[in-house]
Amino acid sequence: MAFTDEQLERYSRHIILKEVGVKGQKRISAGRVLIIGAGGLGAPAAMYLAAAGVGTIGIADADAVDLSNLQRQIIHAGADVGKAKVQSAKESMNAMNPDVQVMTYREWINAANIRDIINDRDYDFIIDGTDNFPVKFLINDACVMMGKPFVHAGIIRFQGQLMTYLPGRGPCYRCVFRNPPPPDAVPTCRQAGVLGVMGGVIGSLQATEALKFLLGLEGLLTGSLLTYNALTMEFRKVKLARDQGCRVCGKDPSITTLIDYEQAVCDLRPA
Amino acid sequence: MSDQNAGGVDARVDITGVVCPVTFVKTKVALEELEDGQVLELRLSAGEPIQNIPRSLKDEGHKVLSVRLLDDGAYLLTVRKGGLAV
Numbered sequence: 302m303a304f305t306d307e308q309l310e311r312y313s314r315h316i317i318l319k320e321v322g323v324k325g326q327k328r329i330s331a332g333r334v335l336i337i338g339a340g341g342l343g344a345p346a347a348m349y350l351a352a353a354g355v356g357t358i359g360i361a362d363a364d365a366v367d368l369s370n371l372q373r374q375i376i377h378a379g380a381d382v383g384k385a386k387v388q389s390a391k392e393s394m395n396a397m398n399p400d401v402q403v404m405t406y407r408e409w410i411n412a413a414n415i416r417d418i419i420n421d422r423d424y425d426f427i428i429d430g431t432d433n434f435p436v437k438f439l440i441n442d443a444c445v446m447m448g449k450p451f452v453h454a455g456i457i458r459f460q461g462q463l464m465t466y467l468p469g470r471g472p473c474y475r476c477v478f479r480n481p482p483p484p485d486a487v488p489t490c491r492q493a494g495v496l497g498v499m500g501g502v503i504g505s506l507q508a509t510e511a512l513k514f515l516l517g518l519e520g521l522l523t524g525s526l527l528t529y530n531a532l533t534m535e536f537r538k539v540k541l542a543r544d545q546g547c548r549v550c551g552k553d554p555s556i557t558t559l560i561d562y563e564q565a566v567c568d569l570r571p572a
Numbered sequence: 573m574s575d576q577n578a579g580g581v582d583a584r585v586d587i588t589g590v591v592c593p594v595t596f597v598k599t600k601v602a603l604e605e606l607e608d609g610q611v612l613e614l615r616l617s618a619g620e621p622i623q624n625i626p627r628s629l630k631d632e633g634h635k636v637l638s639v640r641l642l643d644d645g646a647y648l649l650t651v652r653k654g655g656l657a658v
Contacts, residue, residue, distance in 0.1 A: 304601075307586050309594065309597050309598070310594055310597075313593045313597045314593065315592055316600055316601075317596050317597060317600070317628070319631065319632050322600055323601050323604045324602065324604060338587045451609055517619065
């Protein structure tokens with residue numbers, strides 16, 4: 302596949318980079334990234350990946366755009382309130398870059414559908430842009446079992462963090478955090494609040510990890526948790542080791558099937 | 573074709589019709605078609621292109637072999653792909 306003159310101009314700032322070039326941009330264009338959650342993290346990640354020209358972007362979210370989302374979820378506009386988030390996200394991405402094929406999955410991710418969604422386009426890389434622990438553990442377990450790389454992230458108040466899992470390299474999310482906290486033990490961002498830009502900072506870092514992975518670059522956040530505190534303006538990179546006894550990626554895993562953990566009652570929405 | 577081979581040039585590209593950074597993009601596209609050690613002849617404009625392109629080529633490990641000012645004010649540059657790589 303050769304780029305058109307228009308594409309060469311669109312991606313010129315990438316192509317002139319030594320680490321990208323025409324070959325790298327072709328890898329980006331052939332790349333397939335799944336974003337789970339079209340919210341605070343998923344919105345900026347999706348925008349930057351679409352702008353970068355990632356060939357296939359899947360986006361999964363069952364929610365509709367709510368007015369309270371617009372404080373941070375920059376892929377949605379005022380006119381989108383009430384519309385399916387995945388549809389609104391697809392329209393924004395394609396308005397910016399028609400090269401991108403956007404696959405929409407208007408579903409809540411659960412143990413029954415996550416494999417099918419990841420297999421749908423055999424995604425190369427998965428972005429966890431979800432807002433609750435049960436799904437974060439589910440994404441981790443599914444990616445470990447399926448041998449898929451993914452980047453975890455979380456944001457709350459003025460804090461954010463992210464970490465990347467590559468199959469066979471470094472710790473998985475469960476090596477570090479073991480089990481979901483009991484329901485209601487940890488506030489969600491719906492209860493606790495979040496500074497809108499936190500999604501922009503951390504979601505953009507997730508998109509960076511996805512692009513670096515597609516380009517075959519080293520130096521991902523494998524075995525490192527990067528934390529950001531916006532109140533003190535401090536980034537910290539904490540080295541983390543793999544747990545040989547990890548229940549999902551360890552030597553003798555006890556978790557071999559996917560399970561749905563209980564969700565905090567306050568987070569369950571009326572149908 | 574015999575003219576090109578006589579000058580030891582494997583491909584030619586004219587980037588006088590485009591502006592930065594598409595100048596270097598077109599140069600990279602042409603270079604990626606070549607094997608290491610092959611020679612590309614570039615026709616480029618005065619000003620930004622002649623100031624920046626040779627430096628960018630060196631940064632990426634290519635060896636600029638010659639630069640010649642033409643009668644029409646443009647430059648003719650030859651570069652060996654990967655010529656600086658050890």
